[in-house]
Amino acid sequence: MNDVETETFLRFDNVKKSYDQKNLVVKGFDMQVKEGEFITLLGPSGSGKTTVLMMLAGFESVTSGDIVIRGKSINKTAPNKRNIGMVFQNYALFPHMSVAENLAYPLSVRKMPKAKIKERVAHYLSLVELSEFGNRRPGQLSGGQKQRVALARAMIFEPMLILMDEPLGALDKNLREQMQFEITRLHKKLGFTVIYVTHDQTEALSMSSRIAVFNDGVVQQCAPPSELYERPINAFVADFIGENNFIPGKITSVRDGKATVHTDGGDVVTQVSEGLPASGSCRVSIRPEKLFIHPTTHAHDNALKVRFTTRIYVGDFIRYYFALPDGTDIIVKVLNDLSAPEFEEGEEAQLLWLATDCIAFA
Secondary structure (H helix, E strand, O other), X not given: OOHHHHHEEEEEEEEEEEOOOOOEEXXXXXXXXXXXXXXXXXXXXXXXXXXXXXXXXXXXXXXXXXXXXXXXXXXXXXXXXXXXXXXXXXXXXXXXXXXXXHHHHHHHXXXXXXXXXXXXXXXXXXXXXXXXXXXXXXXXXXXXXXXXXXXXXXXXXXXOEXXXXXXXXXXXXXXXXXXXXXXXXXXXXXXXXXXXEEOOHXXXXXXXXXXXXXXXOEEEEEEOHHHHHHOOOOHHHHHHOOOOEEEEEEEEEEEOOEEEEEEOOEEEEEEEOXXXXXXXXXXXXXXXXXXXXXXXXXXXXXXXXXXXXXXXXOOOEEEEEEEOOOOXXXXXXXXXXXXXXXXXXXXXXXXXXXXXXXXXXX
């Protein structure tokens, strides 16, 4: 057995799923997960991410391929025999039971002694900072408190793997951010392995060891958050992760991993994506925060002529909207400070940036 196999805790081998034996919802999913990783499955609705989670949980069957945990296929293992914890968006707590009884339930069905159950319930209530809430019913808790109870219940029987399906989807923005911190804190403290499903990019970027970006049943890219954001493998990932500008142009030359692209605002030099042809149409991808408005002290090797259209005050930063002669909109994010420039509508401007901060896609 090689080192990769010994390190792999969970493995998906060419896993496919079809509900009608004709159309594949998941089209050959491969992934290796190390113990203790926090893996997020990210993608738009209907992209296949939740189906992968349901197959792993055992709630959906695998059409073909293999799901392997610690070297053993679990395709035919019943859901309750997989030793997997699950956290749902709607909490799935028993309303007629107290918080403590909800936490005790998975331990009692595993025939744990009562004294041990009481001790472990107290420990996990303390972990999620709800020690004073053991006697309350779920209906007496806030959304954030309910989700912490659901999280504690998923962890309390110490499963080898915890699955989370849009667990923060029902919470407001502040509670979501608070729970993101809470889940990350517990993951770092206890070291359990997580497979997390969401369509929220910010959530995925802030919490994950690696992110698998799904589209139409296929993983487009699986990488750490910074790599996905800074070096997307294709235009879909670039567009789906964070905010992006796409500037249309024609490739005039490709040399040493850089392309020169002719656009309506001038020639620009850019990095090249895999498979970019030596000529023809392309789109240059550049993040709004990587663009600077002339004059600037920031280093740059690209300049683009644009016209100012409008600016929107967002609080901590300002969004500037510019347009190329062909009508392509370009957004620039500028920190809200004294250096933020003022423009008249239609005024000419110049945008500057580094070639290393942009990439051309076919």
